[in-house]
Amino acid sequence: DAGITQSPRHKVTETGTPVTLRCHQTENHRYMYWYRQDPGHGLRLIHYSYGVKDTDKGEVSDGYSVSRSKTEDFLLTLESATSSQTSVYFCAIQTSGETQYFGPGTRLLVL
Amino acid sequence: SQQGEEDPQALSIQEGENATMNCSYKTSINNLQWYRQNSGRGLVHLILIRSNEREKHSGRLRVTLDTSKKSSSLLITASRAADTASYFCATVVNTGTASKLTFGTGTRLQVTL
Numbered sequence: 001d002a003g004i005t006q007s008p009r010h011k012v013t014e015t016g017t018p019v020t021l022r023c024h025q026t027e028n029h030r031y032m033y034w035y036r037q038d039p040g041h042g043l044r045l046i047h048y049s050y051g052v053k054d055t056d057k058g059e060v061s062d063g064y065s066v067s068r069s070k071t072e073d074f075l076l077t078l079e080s081a082t083s084s085q086t087s088v089y090f091c092a093i094q095t096s097g098e099t100q101y102f103g104p105g106t107r108l109l110v111l
Numbered sequence: 112s113q114q115g116e117e118d119p120q121a122l123s124i125q126e127g128e129n130a131t132m133n134c135s136y137k138t139s140i141n142n143l144q145w146y147r148q149n150s151g152r153g154l155v156h157l158i159l160i161r162s163n164e165r166e167k168h169s170g171r172l173r174v175t176l177d178t179s180k181k182s183s184s185l186l187i188t189a190s191r192a193a194d195t196a197s198y199f200c201a202t203v204v205n206t207g208t209a210s211k212l213t214f215g216t217g218t219r220l221q222v223t224l
Binding site: 043103 | 141142152154155156159199201203208209211212213214
């Protein structure tokens with residue numbers, strides 16, 4: 001699993017509440033990514049980071065923000081959760097060989 | 112928008128048979144990767160093929176890439192029940208800051224005994 005953990009693994013929240021998901025890596029890789037996976041859409045890139053405090057938007061970034069204050073942690077925040085953000089969220093790190101390694105995922109349900 | 116589109120969406124075969132999955136994409140790429148996902152788990156990298164390569168092997172996996180047709184195929188030979196999973200292709204474009212992967216919607220493979 002390339003030393004990637006995600007927390008929490010499951011979360012139920014209500015519409016309008018802020019939610020923060022954490023991705024932690026133990027191998028000091030520079031590049032980290034957040035994806036969401038929904039039926040019929042495959043994985044879609046939300047945000048990515050190419051270093052501490054260096055982040056950029058992906059394909060579906062509206063309603064999400066990220067922060068990376070340390071190499072090992074990449075946080076994804078839903079500012080005000082909506083039902084459309086119910087999904088499975090995956091974090092990934094990228095090695096020098098351009099391969100990405102994925103965390104176990106976080107299942108988020110927004111009621 | 113989706114860059115890679117897999118075909119078929121679902122495939123059911125018997126153990127020992129070969130399974131072939133196809134991926135088509137729309138724009139120029141740096142490389143193409145295939146991933147596997149078991150139910151309820153994260154994705155696992157299987158193989159990477161660069162844009163200047165035509166074929167690559169890894170164990171029972173064979174990947175081809177035809178950049179003129181913007182398509183790739185993944186062949187799993189002598190399939191096993193343990194190969195049951197969803198398989199995704201991901202096209203990779205290297206930007207100025209990072210490598211961006213765009214995933215297709217996947218092929219669900221069922222291998223029965």
